Amino acid sequence: MLKRAYIEITNVCNLRCAFCPGTKRAGRFMTPEEFRIAADKLRGHVRYLYLHVMGEPLLHPQLAALLGIAAERGFRVCVTTNGTLLGGRGGVLLEGPAIHKVSVSLHSAEGNGTQDLTAYLSAAWGFAVQAAERGIICALRLWNAGGADARNGEILSFLADRLGAWPLDMPQPRAGSWKLRERLYLEQAEKFDWPELDAPERGVRFCLGLREQVAVLCDGTVVPCCLDHEGDVALGSLWEQSLPEILNGDRARALYQGFSHGKPPEELCRRCGFATRFG
Numbered sequence: 001m002l003k004r005a006y007i008e009i010t011n012v013c014n015l016r017c018a019f020c021p022g023t024k025r026a027g028r029f030m031t032p033e034e035f036r037i038a039a040d041k042l043r044g045h046v047r048y049l050y051l052h053v054m055g056e057p058l059l060h061p062q063l064a065a066l067l068g069i070a071a072e073r074g075f076r077v078c079v080t081t082n083g084t085l086l087g088g089r090g091g092v093l094l095e096g097p098a099i100h101k102v103s104v105s106l107h108s109a110e111g112n113g114t115q116d117l118t119a120y121l122s123a124a125w126g127f128a129v130q131a132a133e134r135g136i137i138c139a140l141r142l143w144n145a146g147g148a149d150a151r152n153g154e155i156l157s158f159l160a161d162r163l164g165a166w167p168l169d170m171p172q173p174r175a176g177s178w179k180l181r182e183r184l185y186l187e188q189a190e191k192f193d194w195p196e197l198d199a200p201e202r203g204v205r206f207c208l209g210l211r212e213q214v215a216v217l218c219d220g221t222v223v224p225c226c227l228d229h230e231g232d233v234a235l236g237s238l239w240e241q242s243l244p245e246i247l248n249g250d251r252a253r254a255l256y257q258g259f260s261h262g263k264p265p266e267e268l269c270r271r272c273g274f275a276t277r278f279g
Helices: 032-042 063-072 086-095 106-111 117-133 152-163 243-247 250-260
Strands: 002-007 046-051 076-081 099-105 137-145 177-181 184-190 213-216 221-223
Touching: 002 032, 032 046, 032 063, 063 086, 086 099, 086 117, 099 106, 099 117, 106 117, 106 137, 106 152, 117 137, 117 152, 117 184, 137 152, 152 177, 243 250
Parallel strands: 002 046, 002 213, 046 076, 076 099, 099 137, 137 184
Antiparallel strands: 177 184, 213 221
């Protein structure tokens, strides 16, 4: 059984951040009927559903219905959001019966244009506190060290004012994670380079794709992980095939075995900046 499946309920986003490659695919929203098919075919094969590949999940007008479908099938759901819509749409997540964790990418502040930083952070913090109080794990992310981190000092100062202590002086349960309150964390990590077919090879030898995770794009295409933003490593269609059938296909098996031997056959995987973290 895989640990998680990333489901791209939409590839449409309201921001254009420098650290995100975006996608050239046509904008699309997965319908509740399609999401139901995906959930049914993933049930028994994955533990968690992560609503994240490209796009901003809070833009989906039927998000509440999708969360209900996930809950009916016993899934726990994790959501990654840029945080800009939490003030108006955060209630959908707070009321979502299946929500396990919400990650708020505070590093997307650099993609907010002229939006007031304090207003953005206030909405994100208010949501995070409510989520934690309701039993939802909330992670405030700054995954931009060495990248678009010019405003990190302002963000940390904002958090310090709310906490009464410097965030990085709080307990650190694991590397890169600080416990701000019960079920509320700050996560920091280095900026990474997304895989692109025209990028140089990075000496990647191993990845957790197809071992712990798989991703489903908004048109049903199954890819190895959430970083395949263009669907370059298409393994099959979840609308037309079962997940075991897709994972036992020639391309998926070759990739799995390639990672086992430190020689991934896919060009995109060999060019992934995130996978270099696996050594």
